[in-house]
Amino acid sequence: MSERVLSRPGGWAEVLREGDALVLRIGAGADRDHLPFTFRFVITPQHLDVLRDDVGRYLLADYVVRRLCERTHGERTPNKKKVRRLLDRVLLGPEPEVDAWFRSDETGMRDLAAAGADPALLQEGRVLAALRHQA
Structure with a gap:
């Protein structure tokens, strides 16, 4: 169970x-x-x-x-x-490493923007901040 x-x-x-x-x-x-x-x-x-x-x-x-x-x-x-x-x-x-790792994935960045992540923060490379902004 x-x-x-x-x-x-x-x-x-x-x-x-x-x-x-x-x-x-x-x-x-x-x-x-x-x-x-x-x-x-x-x-x-x-x-x-x-x-x-x-x-x-x-x-x-x-x-x-x-x-x-x-x-x-x-x-x-x-x-x-x-x-x-x-x-x-x-x-x-560490957040900077997560952001840097994911920034190299352009398809993923587009998907995250389409899912509601903040595009301006994504463009700055701040992936986790962009997702937190969405929530």
Whole structure:
């Protein structure tokens, strides 16, 4: 049995407690009947703290993990070690490093602007600030 410990309105990723484990659950992509694929990744208590306290990092983590999941077309789960490294980078990395890392992804920047991130802050390279402004 699982208990929801963190969710936000709008279909964003949520965190569940399943026994002793914290699990990030995210829906990404859909099958031919338009049923969403659901992916689950074990996270740490430190990840949960950041997801709970920093909406910008929460939204960016959701975006990068969802995009990775969508690339599998539901055929398999993304490499869990790769997901863990992405989550560590986005959630636990220093803000200037997170901003610099994501600035190099022009497609991602356009996607974030389309999702409501502040375009002026994105243009300045302040990715996390742009997402916090959206929330």
